[in-house]
Amino acid sequence: MAKVVLYHTEGCHLCEQAQAMLAQHPQVSAIELRDIIDDPEWLSAYQVRIPVMALAHRPEAELGWPFDQQAINQLIEQYGPY
Template identity: 45%
Template sequence: MIRLRLYTTLGCHLCEQLEALLATLCHERYRLERVEISDDEALVARYGMRIPVLVDEAGVELDRGMEPERLVAWLASRGWLDEAAWEMLRRQLAGEGEPREAKGAVMRGGRRYLG
């Protein structure tokens, strides 16, 4: 299982977007440790303007991972990219296909809930 760390803060919609993309595009099982930066002044100074920041086990950071192309490149360089999911998402973003739910997502009352 892959271990990843996400530097985030409460109510960060970009962080939520990154998590949804990660759930869709990563074909490996992973554990995501969320680190709340607002609890530590040093973390706020380091990550405050950069969140969400995703970090792998080697300590390699990905800024702006909520941008699909950046996350795709980061995952692909590690061999973790679900190519079929990326192709479907790419087509959806280009307006070419039907929307696809994230892995583990459930629709209830018109809202999507991630599992």
Template identity: 40%
Template sequence: MIGTLAWPPLILYSKPGCHLCEGLAEKLWQIPEIPALEIRDITTNSTWWERYQLEIPVLSLAMDPERPLPQPSPRLTVQQLRTWLEKQLTSCQY
């Protein structure tokens, strides 16, 4: 929880064989505050491919409109990623 707010669902833009994407997804699954994580394969959608092919992994808040987050370091531990996410969510005031 951030204050009294529940965390929003997240979207992870990824593609098969992306080790950075797989590592980030594995860590995100271990953070209990995340209510839902949707993983979107950019190779299945031309719009996603055009937008994210050189930037994956891309983590976004599943809101309307979506809110992409800065890319976290792949070196973060699960706890560091949780703290980083909490800071991102607090600063964007979703």
């Protein structure tokens, strides 16, 4: 099972879709939500790319929207669940 980070912001309907997709994914055990407005580095990096999903143990392993269940599977398989 993988722990993931979802970079998002309030009022982002795509972020809500991504969160729902991650919540239903069988290999995702936990989702840490990070609102990009809370950190200037996150805002700079992700303001035009959200939602962005990253593996908690490998933050460089990320997927920008749009992503699907297959892309999530591939990322987890490539970098491992932990």
